[in-house]
Amino acid sequence: MPDLPExxxxxxxxxxxxxxxxxxxxxxxxxxxxxxxxALARAENRWHYDEAPRPDAATMAAT
Structure with a gap:
C-alpha cells in the first residue's frame, strides 16, 4: 500500500x-x-475508498 499522503x-x-x-x-x-x-474530508475518503489504483496527486487535488 502506498504511503498515506498528508x-x-x-x-x-x-x-x-x-x-x-x-x-x-x-x-x-x-x-x-x-x-x-x-470539503477537506472528501480527498481523504477518496484515498481510502477509491478503487485501485490509488488516485494520483492531480485527482486528489481536484477532489
Missing amino acids: FLEPDAVLFMHDQALKEYGGTDGLKSENLLQS
Missing part, C-alpha cells in the same frame, strides 16, 4: 485563506465550519 488540516486552510485575503483582498469569514470539514 491531508490539509482546517487550521492550515484558514491560515492560507487569511494570507490570500491580506495579499489580494476579498471577503473575510467562513460560511460554515461543517462545509469546510466536509
Whole structure:
C-alpha cells in the first residue's frame, strides 16, 4: 500500500485563506465550519475508498 499522503488540516486552510485575503483582498469569514470539514474530508475518503489504483496527486487535488 502506498504511503498515506498528508491531508490539509482546517487550521492550515484558514491560515492560507487569511494570507490570500491580506495579499489580494476579498471577503473575510467562513460560511460554515461543517462545509469546510466536509470539503477537506472528501480527498481523504477518496484515498481510502477509491478503487485501485490509488488516485494520483492531480485527482486528489481536484477532489
